[in-house]
Each structure stands twice: as C-alpha cells, then as structure tokens.
Amino acid sequence: MSQYPNSYYAASSNRTTDYPVLQEAVETDICVVGGGYSGLATAISLREKGYQVTLLEAAKIGFGASGRNGGQLVNSFSRDIDHIERHYGKDTASAMGDMAFEGADIIRGFIEKYKLNVDYxxxxxxxxxxxxxxxxxxxxxxxxxxxxxxxxxxxxxxxxxxxxxxxxxxxxxxxxxxxHIHPLKLALEEARAFSELGGVIYEQSKVVEIKHGNGENLSEVITAKGRVKARKVVLAGNAYMGNLEPKLARKSxxxxxxxxxxxxxxxxxxxxxxxxxxxxxxxxxxxxxxxxxxxxxxxxxxxxxxxxxxxxxxxxxxxxxxxxxxxxxxxxxxxxxxxxxxxxTLSRLPQLGKIGDNTYYTQGYSGHGVNTTHLAGRLLAEAIDGETGRFDVFTSLPHYPxxxxxxxxxxxxxxxxxxxxxxxxxxx
Missing domain, CATH: 3.30.9.10 (D-Amino Acid Oxidase, subunit A, domain 2)
Known part of the structure; x- marks a missing residue:
C-alpha cells in the first residue's frame, strides 16, 4: 500500500481517517479520479451543487503534490496576464485576469465555511x-x-x-x-468536508482503465478490485496520473x-x-x-x-x-x-478540457498549483452543471505536445x- 513520504507534513498532519478500498461495483453521478486539490476542490464544488460524487485515490488523500508542496497561496498563473495578452489576445487575458486571484479566495472560503484547520x-x-x-x-x-x-x-x-x-x-x-497553509492538512480537511457533505471517497484504489461513455451511455472507471459507473468522469491526477490517459500524458x-x-x-x-x-x-x-x-x-x-x-x-x-x-x-x-x-506544460498554463462527451480533465499548473487547482475545481463544477463560459476560456488555449x-x-x-x-x- 502506498504511504506518504517521510515529510514534515506527514509527521504533523494529525491524520485520523482512513478511507476504504473500492471492492465492489457502484454507480454515481460524477466519478472524480485523484484525491489531491484538483479532485477535492471539484468534488466539494459538485456536492455543493447537489451531485452525487465518488472520488477515487490511487494512494492516500494528498499523497502527491497536494501533500508535498511549499504551501504558498501564490496568485495568478505560471505565465502572467501580460504574457497571456501578448500570445492569446486581450479578451482571453481579460477573462483570465478576472480569475487570477480567485483561487486563494476559494481556499479561504473553504477554511471559513467548513472550519478547516490548516495553519493558515x-x-x-x-x-x-x-x-x-x-x-x-x-x-x-x-x-x-x-x-x-x-x-x-x-x-x-x-x-x-x-x-x-x-x-x-x-x-x-x-x-x-x-x-500560506499546511498543504497536507488542507487536503485532509477538504476530504473531511467533502465526506460530511455526503461525498464518497475510496483510497488505495488506483484506476487501471476508463471506458468512456458518450451521450446517455455511462462511463466505467475500473480499479483492481472494483468499478464505478458514472454519468461524468473528472480526471484530476496531474503528475501522478501516469499514462492512464495517453492524450494528456503527451502534453505534460x-x-x-x-x-x-x-x-x-x-x-x-x-x-x-x-x-x-x-x-x-x-x-x-x-x-x-x-x-x-x-x-x-x-x-x-x-x-x-x-x-x-x-x-x-x-x-x-x-x-x-x-x-x-x-x-x-x-x-x-x-x-x-x-x-x-x-x-x-509547454505553455506553462493549465490545461482544462474534455475527452469525448462525458470526461473532463484538469492538469498542468506548472508550479502554481495550490491556488489554480481550486479555481479549476470550481470551473469544472460550473461546466458539468451547464455553465461553460469560464471553463471555455481555458479550453480555448492551445494544449501543445x-x-x-x-x-x-x-x-x-x-x-x-x-x-x-x-x-x-x-x-x-
């Protein structure tokens, strides 16, 4: 079983909850793959909108970058708004500029709303x-x-x-x-908040295959011991997703x-x-x-x-x-x-998008992940709920290999x- 690295964060996280391994077939509205900030922020935002959400984590909550980073809530993106304007135009830069400081506010909002103990x-x-x-x-x-x-x-x-x-x-x-925050505490506390909202988490449940649905046909997310049928799938494994989806791996x-x-x-x-x-x-x-x-x-x-x-x-x-x-x-x-x-990513800008009809993804924050993951989670939830305007700003960016x-x-x-x-x- 995958364990946390021997870090200060793991030693001081005061983790008290272990989530079960998926060992059955379940059905849900949304299956989120990845138990870091991207997946957790998306899952919380979707639960707040009333969706049934199941989250699968290959190791432990916050095992990857979300539980190992510097803990700094750095604003904007790895490429700043002036660079975006020069390369992608004023309209894109204006829209992204309006979102450049939202991630930190989302985190502070979660801290206040769900009483998260994260050493902020x-x-x-x-x-x-x-x-x-x-x-x-x-x-x-x-x-x-x-x-x-x-x-x-x-x-x-x-x-x-x-x-x-x-x-x-x-x-x-x-x-x-x-x-700044204790990053692993943030991930664990967000998992707690998601669970208290009625969300379902499985740890040590690595996804080995995804059968993408289309239209009204459900997608199927398969692990070693179980499977999840879902109307929508969110891929949020980032640097720890490996080659699960080759189209994404080539671009990061x-x-x-x-x-x-x-x-x-x-x-x-x-x-x-x-x-x-x-x-x-x-x-x-x-x-x-x-x-x-x-x-x-x-x-x-x-x-x-x-x-x-x-x-x-x-x-x-x-x-x-x-x-x-x-x-x-x-x-x-x-x-x-x-x-x-x-x-x-080659552009140093985050990649948000869709694969087919039912699968959404977010990845590639290029060193600005603490804030941008939380913005991405909100945008994915908006798009899944039918409000695609802000999500489409990011999907319009070229995702270069x-x-x-x-x-x-x-x-x-x-x-x-x-x-x-x-x-x-x-x-x-």
Whole structure:
C-alpha cells in the first residue's frame, strides 16, 4: 500500500481517517479520479451543487503534490496576464485576469465555511535580487492592480528587514492577498468536508482503465478490485496520473521539486528571520521559496528536476541555498527532507478540457498549483452543471505536445532551463 513520504507534513498532519478500498461495483453521478486539490476542490464544488460524487485515490488523500508542496497561496498563473495578452489576445487575458486571484479566495472560503484547520497565515513576499527584478515587480504590481488586487506594496532595501531578515535582496513586493497553509492538512480537511457533505471517497484504489461513455451511455472507471459507473468522469491526477490517459500524458511533463525543514527554532530566532511571518519566494527563474511553519521550523524549497524525481541528497542540494539567505542557520539540523512532482506544460498554463462527451480533465499548473487547482475545481463544477463560459476560456488555449515527444521533452526543457539559469546568475 502506498504511504506518504517521510515529510514534515506527514509527521504533523494529525491524520485520523482512513478511507476504504473500492471492492465492489457502484454507480454515481460524477466519478472524480485523484484525491489531491484538483479532485477535492471539484468534488466539494459538485456536492455543493447537489451531485452525487465518488472520488477515487490511487494512494492516500494528498499523497502527491497536494501533500508535498511549499504551501504558498501564490496568485495568478505560471505565465502572467501580460504574457497571456501578448500570445492569446486581450479578451482571453481579460477573462483570465478576472480569475487570477480567485483561487486563494476559494481556499479561504473553504477554511471559513467548513472550519478547516490548516495553519493558515496571510501575506506573501516576492524578493528581488537585482534592480531589474525590482522593475519586474513594479510592472507586476501595476498589472495585478488592473485586475483588482489592491493589497500590494513595493518595499526597498531599507524596509526588507521588517519582512525577512537577510542581506540577499534589494527589495520586493508584499502581497497581502497571498498566504500560506499546511498543504497536507488542507487536503485532509477538504476530504473531511467533502465526506460530511455526503461525498464518497475510496483510497488505495488506483484506476487501471476508463471506458468512456458518450451521450446517455455511462462511463466505467475500473480499479483492481472494483468499478464505478458514472454519468461524468473528472480526471484530476496531474503528475501522478501516469499514462492512464495517453492524450494528456503527451502534453505534460512531471518535474520534481524538493523541500527541507529545520529543527524547531527558538521563538526569538524565528521572529528575527522572518518578522512578518510571510511566505517568501524569490524572482529567479529557478526560484527558491520558504516560510516558517506553525511550530517555528524554517521550511525551504527550490530547484527543479525535469522529468521528476529527486537529487541524490536533498539536504546537500538545498543547504547551501538557505544558508546563503540565512547565515545564522549555518550547520543547523535538518529534520525532514523530501521531494515531489508537479506537472509542467509547454505553455506553462493549465490545461482544462474534455475527452469525448462525458470526461473532463484538469492538469498542468506548472508550479502554481495550490491556488489554480481550486479555481479549476470550481470551473469544472460550473461546466458539468451547464455553465461553460469560464471553463471555455481555458479550453480555448492551445494544449501543445512537447517537441520530440516523451523521449525528448526532458532534454529540450533542461536546455531552456539552463539558459534561464545563466540569466539569473548574470542578472540579465
């Protein structure tokens, strides 16, 4: 049976509920495949609309990226609204801009409505190493304010120490619409809320085949020990769906990212490191991100391994990076180190769409998954309920396959990442 990785999140999640394995044939309105944020947000939104929903998870709730990520509620998309406007037109950019900050509000709405215990803290900070990056942040502030985010503030070098106590940055952008959470707790609490709404969850129930229905013919979702007949199917496995649906696998690529957490820090040291309590991410292409946990550990992540997987030693990979930001932590004990995969698309934009008449999918948030999964869940529920307008904004985006197919997508992407890594180092 699949178990959680040995992460800080798994050790501190206080998981109390195990869901059964599917061992029979059942029928439902909607079958959701995937027990991460995409599947859970879709399932909750559909239950709120009155649909009978059954959710299948191959391992445990939040086993994949939803239970392993940095926990930051980062706004917008991996490609920002100005890029969308240049490549896909003003109408698409306007429609997506109107949704760019909705994901965080959905999460906060779930927290309040369903009393989710997820260690939520508000506030985030984008940190700039160079004047060029500061100009990029000034442009981002102006862009986001056009679409309604009025909780932004630029800070210069003199104010940095009030946010994060390091000499690494020349300034940055505060986003009070941002925040951070314990990601595995969020997934587990959303599963609880979905169950309390009358939804049905099966864990350790990996889908091995889908027989797609059409029109009034039901689809059939088959696991090793059971099957689900459903009027609609939602595929929400993301980087952990494998080759279940080859059409989707060709248009995406798993990428690994890694995280460490230190030993518990004394209160005064934790307060000195990040006085604001905000989550932080820098402005490099291959960025680092970090924050304090609820029990005063520094949680620090970064880097990308294209094609998925982890370096030989996660600690050796990340230690020099966080010690450069915080020299006071040089030599500190690392209690947990783990990795996980997110799903990258060639356009860096999420892919939402349909396969045939009855199957919907969402995937490929390209590093912006915490917020965007929750937006996607709402849009899928709207579309299934007959309100397709906002869903269609995303389906209109081209879903490109990677050049050279599955064999060449890693080397081609590594080459591009190398180029941007050089730009980061040289400050271009």
């Amino acid at each position: 803290k508000h506030g985030g900070f984008f940190a700039a190493f160079t004047d060029k990056q500061m100009q990029e942040l000034a442009d981002k502030k102006a862009l986001w304010e056009r679409f309604g985010n009025d909780k932004l503030r630029l800070v210069d070098k003199s104010e940095i120490s009030q946010i994060v106590n390091t000499e690494s940055y020349v300034g940055g952008l505060v986003d009070e619409h941002c925040g 690529m798993p990428c690994g990212t890694q995280i460490i957490t230190t030993e518990v820090l004394p209160d005064d040291l934790a307060q000195r490191l990040i006085p604001s309590g905000y989550c932080v991410e820098d402005m490099n292409y291959k960025l680092d991100y970090y924050r304090l946990t609820a029990d005063n550990r520094l949680l620090f992540g970064g880097g990308v391994t294209y094609g998925g997987g982890d370096p030989t030693s996660i600690e050796n990979y990340l230690r020099p990076r966080f010690e450069k930001v915080f020299p006071a932590l040089k030599g500190i004990n690392i209690d947990y180190a783990w990795g996980g995969d997110f799903l990258l 990677f050049p050279g197919g599955r064999m060449m997508r890693v080397p081609f992407t590594k080459l591009g990442a190398w180029y941007y890594g050089v730009r980061d180092k040289l400050g271009w």
